[in-house]
Amino acid sequence: EIVLTQSPATLSLSPGERATLSCRASQSVSSYLAWYQQKPGQAPRLLIYDASNRATGIPARFSGSGSGTDFTLTISSLEPEDFAVYYCQQRSNWPPSSFGQGTKLEIK
């Protein structure tokens, strides 16, 4: 089973700052890595798939990078609505997949 480890667990930043979230896989997942945003009481929303492809309607301030075992989600300039929990997901052996434990992005 592929384990995804996200860091940090909590990230405290101010609007306008740059956010960098990390996801590390226990073995290579090639580029089959997605990122989701979840706000309280809502279903997750797909942000990035295949490591670097923005999903439909996702603002350009969200970007993804990485391959193999190390991946990064970058939010270039935080907007108030970006404060949420972010999850990475691997799909290298689709259909099974697994999620990281999440990073909470909170307002400083």
Added chain:
Amino acid sequence: QVQLVQSGAEVKKPGASVKVSCKASGYTFTNYGISWVRQAPGQGLEWMGWISAYNGNTNYAQKLQGRVTMTTDTSTSTAFMELRSLRSDDTAVYYCARDLQLVPFDYWGQGTLVTVSS
């Protein structure tokens, strides 16, 4: 527009079964699969399994094998997830999500809270 609408909240006793539905609209149901994901209170996301709406093929998470069954009804574009022998740690919000190999969970249902309590 694509929508996945799930059935309402359930309260079950330990040992019982629950069946959650997920009605799809706005796209060709049989062109995609459906994955089910659950989230225990205050916890992260857990993938439960996948079903092809095209041919009914399934793939379940190992820890749920033997307790979970996923089915579809193509006549109503509805997917179902049944979980048996419920335990207190099955208390969670259960989500369905549209799933295609090329594009992961791009649309999600609103979630169904299942509470297991004696």
